[in-house]
Structures are given as structure tokens and as C-alpha cells.
Amino acid sequence: MVASIEDAGALQPITGLRVEMRLEEHLYRKMFSATIVGPVSVVNKPSFDGMYLLKLDGVAAEKVSVNHVLFLPQVYQFHRGLLFRKGRVPAPRDPDRVSLEKFLLGRNPAIRAIEGRVYTSSHEKGLRETMSFQSESEFSMLSYGVIVRPKTISE
Amino acid sequence: MRCKFILSDISEKIIASEEGYSIFEPIVALEIDGKNVFESLGIDGVKSAVIMHSREHFIKTTLKLIRDLPEKSESAYEYWLLGTGFGFRARRKDQTLQLFVRVDGKMGPTQRVNSPKTVHIGTVSVNEWVESIASLSKSLSDMFVD
Numbered sequence: 415m416v417a418s419i420e421d422a423g424a425l426q427p428i429t430g431l432r433v434e435m436r437l438e439e440h441l442y443r444k445m446f447s448a449t450i451v452g453p454v455s456v457v458n459k460p461s462f463d464g465m466y467l468l469k470l471d472g473v474a475a476e477k478v479s480v481n482h483v484l485f486l487p488q489v490y491q492f493h494r495g496l497l498f499r500k501g502r503v504p505a506p507r508d509p510d511r512v513s514l515e516k517f518l519l520g521r522n523p524a525i526r527a528i529e530g531r532v533y534t535s536s537h538e539k540g541l542r543e544t545m546s547f548q549s550e551s552e553f554s555m556l557s558y559g560v561i562v563r564p565k566t567i568s569e
Numbered sequence: 570m571r572c573k574f575i576l577s578d579i580s581e582k583i584i585a586s587e588e589g590y591s592i593f594e595p596i597v598a599l600e601i602d603g604k605n606v607f608e609s610l611g612i613d614g615v616k617s618a619v620i621m622h623s624r625e626h627f628i629k630t631t632l633k634l635i636r637d638l639p640e641k642s643e644s645a646y647e648y649w650l651l652g653t654g655f656g657f658r659a660r661r662k663d664q665t666l667q668l669f670v671r672v673d674g675k676m677g678p679t680q681r682v683n684s685p686k687t688v689h690i691g692t693v694s695v696n697e698w699v700e701s702i703a704s705l706s707k708s709l710s711d712m713f714v715d
């Protein structure tokens with residue numbers, strides 16, 4: 415039986431993991447690899463909790479013209495055929511926030527991808543030292559994006 | 570895509586359950602240029618929208634919008650999030666849509682947002698709006714259609 419993503423317990427850090435990523439409505443549409451640098455916070459803005467800094471691989475960095483992007487997860491993409499069908503269930507009181515950690519390490523094939531906003535920042539150097547922003551004005555949206563699990567940690 | 574529907578508060582257990590199609594009530598937000606339009610009303614999104622039935626109406630309304638294109642230069646369309654006091658009005662002139670959020674307590678809960686009111690939230694092309702409806706519909710199909 416496959417546990418639902420809501421049942422996933424404490425997870426290990428995902429810093430250093432490589433993921434496969436694709437940008438939507440951007441001129442560069444190919445899937446590319448990126449490495450998770452670490453979580454990034456925005457002061458007094460909990461709506462940005464769960465955002466991560468990613469380092470793009472060489473070709474993608476050249477095509478997108480940035481070395482790093484920020485990814486804020488928003489929505490899971492489900493694979494209906496792989497959802498473990500159940501009978502009636504009570505509505506959870508407080509469904510989990512969409513999480514890159516749970517997606518990558520949860521090993522649930524019914525969640526095939528995770529969508530979110532992709533940002534860039536001109537404060538890259540300082541960001542890598544503090545891993546935090548003082549305000550939303552320090553970064554701007556590049557496009558929406560999709561992350562899938564790399565083959566090494568998928569089912 | 571300049572406008573995009575975002576669904577949150579999604580429970581995998583609910584969508585996998587036998588009655589998930591009928592009881593699925595996520596939080597619905599609409600983003601234009603990466604900004605959640607509901608933030609201007611002081612909320613993150615519309616709670617407990619009966620989204621699968623709303624989707625059926627959204628598709629019918631969008632088909633009418635498309636069919637009207639060659640016949641009328643101006644028209645208006647309502648997209649209500651069923652079970653809530655929130656909806657969208659799309660006012661078309663040629664290939665451009667002025668989008669508004671409508672709040673009406675007679676239609677359902679308004680999450681403490683004053684009503685009735687209509688708030689302009691942005692301007693998008695017909696193509697962008699139709700793509701956003703299609704994308705929302707596909708996301709929902711991926712959850713519920715085998």
C-alpha cells in the first residue's frame with residue numbers, strides 16, 4: 415500500500431539533491447537539471463515558506479541567462495491511475511501545504527510532479543550567504559515551472 | 570501564461586475516495602502576472618468551492634465565449650465558483666477581456682469580505698483566459714478522470 419502524501423512523516427533535508435525542471439511559457443521549454451541549494455525565506459512573508467533556491471546546470475543557465483532560480487511550490491500534479499482508491503474518508507482538518515521535500519522524498523507515484531512559481535533575483539550573491547530576503551521586491555517572477563523527481567529517487 | 574488558476578488545500582485522501590468528485594472543495598485562487606488577485610480582498614483564495622460542478626459551467630461558458638467571437642465584438646460572461654459568494658466576470662471587447670472578481674453574499678459565503686462588490690483585477694487576452702480555463706480543467710481531470 416502506498417501512503418498518501420499527507421501521511422509522510424519527518425523527512426530528511428533535500429539540499430544537494432538534483433531535480434528535473436521545466437519552465438512554462440518561457441522561450442526555453444526543454445527539461446533541464448538543477449541542484450537544490452537550500453530553503454529561502456522572506457521576512458514576515460509566510461506565504462513564501464517552502465521556497466527553495468536551485469542552481470541550474472550549464473546549458474540551462476546559459477539559455478535562461480541566470481545561474482540560480484527560486485522555486486515556490488504551489489500544486490501537486492496527480493496521476494489518477496496511480497491513486498490508491500479508498501472508500502469514504504473523513505475530510506482532513508488541515509491538509510498539508512504543498513511541499514518540495516514531501517514530493518521528492520515521499521516516493522508516492524500518484525504525485526507525478528509539482529508546479530510552482532519560478533523567480534529570479536539580482537541579489538544572488540547576498541542571497542547565497544543569508545538564504546533570506548528582506549522583502550518581495552528583491553526577486554521577481556520568471557515564469558511558472560514544473561519539477562519532477564530525478565530517476566534516482568523515483569519509484 | 571499570464572493568468573492561471575491555482576488550487577490549494579487539496580487532500581490526496583479526498584480525491585482518491587469514492588465520493589471525492591462530489592466532495593472535493595479546494596481553495597481556488599486566480600493569479601494574473603504571478604499575483605494572486607484575491608489578496609486585494611484580504612484573502613488567499615476562495616474556500617470550499619464546489620469546483621467540479623463549477624468546472625462544468627466554466628467549460629460551457631467558455632464555449633459560448635468562443636462561439637460569440639465571430640458574431641459579436643462585445644459580450645460579457647459570468648464564471649461563478651459554486652457554493653461560494655465569489656465569481657468572475659469577463660467583459661470582452663474583440664480579443665481582450667476585462668476581468669473582475671464579484672463578491673455576492675446572496676450566492677454563498679464571502680469569507681468576511683464586504684458584498685456586494687465588483688473589483689477589476691486585470692486585462693488578459695481571450696486566448697490567455699481560454700488557456701487558463703483549459704489548464705484548470707485538465708488539472709481536475711488528472712485527479713478524477715481515469
